[in-house]
Amino acid sequence: MDALLTAFGLVLDPYVLLVIAGSAAFGLFVGAVPGLTATMATALLVPVTFFMEPVPAIAAIVTATAMAIFSGDIPGCLVRIPGTPASAAYTDEAYAMTRKGQAEQALGAGLVFSALGGIFGSIVLVLAAPALAEVALRFSSFEYFWLVCLGLTCAVFISTGDPVKGLISLFLGLSVSLVGLDNPAGYPRLTFGSIELLGSVSFIPTMIGMFAVSEIIRWAASPGAAPFHVQNNIGNVFTGMGRMMVTYRRQLLRGSVLGTLIGALPGAGADIAAWIAYAMSKKLSKEPEKFGTGHPEGIVESGAANNAAVSGAWIPALVFGIPGDSITAIVIGVLYMKGMNPGPTVFMNNAPQLYAVFIVFFIANLMMLPFGWAAIKAAKQILRMPRSVLMPIILLFCIVGSFAINNTAFGVGLMLVFGIVGYLMESNGIPVAPAILGLVLGALLEDTFVSSMIKSDGNIWGLFERPIAGTLGAVTLLVWFAPLLIRTMRRWQAPAS
Amino acid sequence: MRFHDGIVGLVLLIGALALVAYARSLPAMPGQDFGPGFFPTIVGAGMGLTSLVLIARGMAAGRGTGLMELDTGLRDRRGLAGVAAVLGGILFYLLAADELGFLIVAPLMLLVLFRSQGVRWFSAITIAVVASLLVHFAFYKLLRVPLPWGLLTPFSW
Numbered sequence: 001m002d003a004l005l006t007a008f009g010l011v012l013d014p015y016v017l018l019v020i021a022g023s024a025a026f027g028l029f030v031g032a033v034p035g036l037t038a039t040m041a042t043a044l045l046v047p048v049t050f051f052m053e054p055v056p057a058i059a060a061i062v063t064a065t066a067m068a069i070f071s072g073d074i075p076g077c078l079v080r081i082p083g084t085p086a087s088a089a090y091t092d093e094a095y096a097m098t099r100k101g102q103a104e105q106a107l108g109a110g111l112v113f114s115a116l117g118g119i120f121g122s123i124v125l126v127l128a129a130p131a132l133a134e135v136a137l138r139f140s141s142f143e144y145f146w147l148v149c150l151g152l153t154c155a156v157f158i159s160t161g162d163p164v165k166g167l168i169s170l171f172l173g174l175s176v177s178l179v180g181l182d183n184p185a186g187y188p189r190l191t192f193g194s195i196e197l198l199g200s201v202s203f204i205p206t207m208i209g210m211f212a213v214s215e216i217i218r219w220a221a222s223p224g225a226a227p228f229h230v231q232n233n234i235g236n237v238f239t240g241m242g243r244m245m246v247t248y249r250r251q252l253l254r255g256s257v258l259g260t261l262i263g264a265l266p267g268a269g270a271d272i273a274a275w276i277a278y279a280m281s282k283k284l285s286k287e288p289e290k291f292g293t294g295h296p297e298g299i300v301e302s303g304a305a306n307n308a309a310v311s312g313a314w315i316p317a318l319v320f321g322i323p324g325d326s327i328t329a330i331v332i333g334v335l336y337m338k339g340m341n342p343g344p345t346v347f348m349n350n351a352p353q354l355y356a357v358f359i360v361f362f363i364a365n366l367m368m369l370p371f372g373w374a375a376i377k378a379a380k381q382i383l384r385m386p387r388s389v390l391m392p393i394i395l396l397f398c399i400v401g402s403f404a405i406n407n408t409a410f411g412v413g414l415m416l417v418f419g420i421v422g423y424l425m426e427s428n429g430i431p432v433a434p435a436i437l438g439l440v441l442g443a444l445l446e447d448t449f450v451s452s453m454i455k456s457d458g459n460i461w462g463l464f465e466r467p468i469a470g471t472l473g474a475v476t477l478l479v480w481f482a483p484l485l486i487r488t489m490r491r492w493q494a495p496a497s
Numbered sequence: 498m499r500f501h502d503g504i505v506g507l508v509l510l511i512g513a514l515a516l517v518a519y520a521r522s523l524p525a526m527p528g529q530d531f532g533p534g535f536f537p538t539i540v541g542a543g544m545g546l547t548s549l550v551l552i553a554r555g556m557a558a559g560r561g562t563g564l565m566e567l568d569t570g571l572r573d574r575r576g577l578a579g580v581a582a583v584l585g586g587i588l589f590y591l592l593a594a595d596e597l598g599f600l601i602v603a604p605l606m607l608l609v610l611f612r613s614q615g616v617r618w619f620s621a622i623t624i625a626v627v628a629s630l631l632v633h634f635a636f637y638k639l640l641r642v643p644l645p646w647g648l649l650t651p652f653s654w
Binding site: 047048050051164165167168171172174175178183184185187189190213216217218220221222386388389391392393395396397399400403404407409412413415416419420423424427428429430445446449450453454458 | 498499500505509512513516519523524526529530531532533535536537540541543544547548550551554568571576579580582583584586587588590591594595603606607610611613614615616620624628629632636640641642643644
């Protein structure tokens with residue numbers, strides 16, 4: 001109880017509230033500009049939050065990402081270009097509503113159900129994370145090894161339709177994680193004589209490169225996009241929302257549950273949650289023929305799902321240090337920098353700070369209603385902002401941000417290299433998320449494996465001897481080999497029938 | 498810039514082989530089965546196998562898609578200039594910031610980027626200078642990031 005009171009004290013500090021308001025505006029802006037994503041918002045925020053106390057630093061990221069995932073709906077609805085990939089699933093639907101003259105309803109549904117989905121995800125986070133942490137306290141290197149394997153497997157299979165390219169991405173990330181002294185043997189690997197690389201590849205400049213610079217290169221490589229012009233004037237977006245909440249209460253619940261779950265799965269985040277929720281909504285709907293013609297049902301379900309996913313992704317990140325999506329992959333880096341090392345012990349060692357973060361989740365999602373309303377009102381101006389001016393300024397931010405982490409130009413070099421890598425990966429259909437997970441979890445994977453082997457005297461079966469580890473191991477192997485097994489069985493059955 | 502799957506696979510295969518060769522060159526740990534070379538070997542082997550699959554798939558697909566496909570924008574002068582300005586701008590900053598100083602390099606970089614996107618001279622110069630000063634103020638003054646002064650050291654504030 002004391003911890004909770006302290007937590008409220010930490011959040012209700014004027015400075016923290018100012019940071020939250022500022023990052024809300026920042027998140028809404030980034031989300032509403034097509035080509036800028038929520039992950040990019042996070043990567044750009046980190047250098048600024050680097051100099052803050054843990055609570056405002058993490059509050060800034062929580063608020064900005066929640067806002068950005070909502071405001072990605074705005075350009076999708078008004079000009080048929082999603083502001084972030086998380087809104088892509090229902091952009092056509094929302095735009096169809098706008099063409100029918102129902103822009104207010106589409107935006108209102110996006111806003112209200114985003115907030116509700118986000119709140120649902122936050123409730124699950126608050127209830128599930130501490131409970132899971134109790135269990136995780138008993139975990140040793142054996143269990144962690146399998147958890148990491150399972151997480152990486154998830155990232156490969158869920159985040160992409162093409163597991164081969166997913167695997168390539170994962171191995172690329174793991175290769176980068178090899179660099180430096182940070183391995184069980186403490187032996188410098190792949191440093192090419194560079195002192196900077198001894199301390200492994202600096203994470204934040206890498207993320208800024210992968211998620212921001214790659215996006216800027218893509219923008220420069222695409223033919224001169226004109227600024228968007230919004231024709232419609234937007235009226236009151238809250239009209240009729242009460243009725244919608246009653247009509248679509250089941251969709252809201254379904255989308256929120258699904259979103260939280262997908263968010264919690266490593267490697268899959270808000271964008272995948274939205275696609276799956278939209279597809280499910282159509283499949284289970286009583287009037288599936290209306291989907292695609294400007295029908296709010298799918299927007300409700302997937303709009304709630306993507307914001308629920310943002311909160312859900314924090315569950316494995318906080319409890320196990322395994323990121324649920326690319327945003328929390330960056331967050332894990334920030335938690336380490338702030339001395340709030342993720343893992344079950346964070347709930348004991350940093351309880352007040354953690355509760356403060358939980359409180360911020362609720363504040364951010366509630367604030368979304370007035371702030372989001374303002375963003376919708378300002379949408380015309382935001383979308384009119386020429387990207388030929390905006391993008392170069394963001395690039396300058398990236399450079400200064402990459403420099404600021406270690407105050408070396410080396411960070412800027414890393415940013416450039418990974419910007420090009422990210423751009424090449426994306427344009428060749430190689431998903432980025434598995435690489436990020438590989439990069440974040442590579443050291444943990446090697447560490448847990450080697451320490452498990454030391455404990456079991458090099459006996460590989462030791463990995464299965466503890467009950468939870470054995471179960472996790474069996475599940476992992478099943479996921480790896482199930483596709484192969486099913487195929488063999490089918491082939492075997494085919495001639496018989 | 499999209500490459501044929503076969504090419505992507507080939508490049509990755511070479512990388513994977515190099516990684517395995519490197520991993521084998523790392524010393525063993527006395528009295529330990531899993532030294533510093535173990536994990537890199539696994540990663541290299543995994544990468545190698547996956548890239549073989551990709552090569553096989555690329556060969557099955559044939560030359561239909563072409564070996565390399567440029568983004569639409571990279572086929573015209575303006576797109577090329579844009580990408581060159583972004584990459585060149587970062588390189589220019591990397592090489593010149595310490596010598597010339599942030600307040601000289603940043604506005605120049607922005608100016609080139611703006612111009613490559615067709616922003617008019619007057620707006621380009623004004624925004625380049627104002628934005629650089631604002632970023633400098635935010636990071637140097639408020640966040641205390643030691644941005645380099647370079648040539649302007651005598652006038653530093």
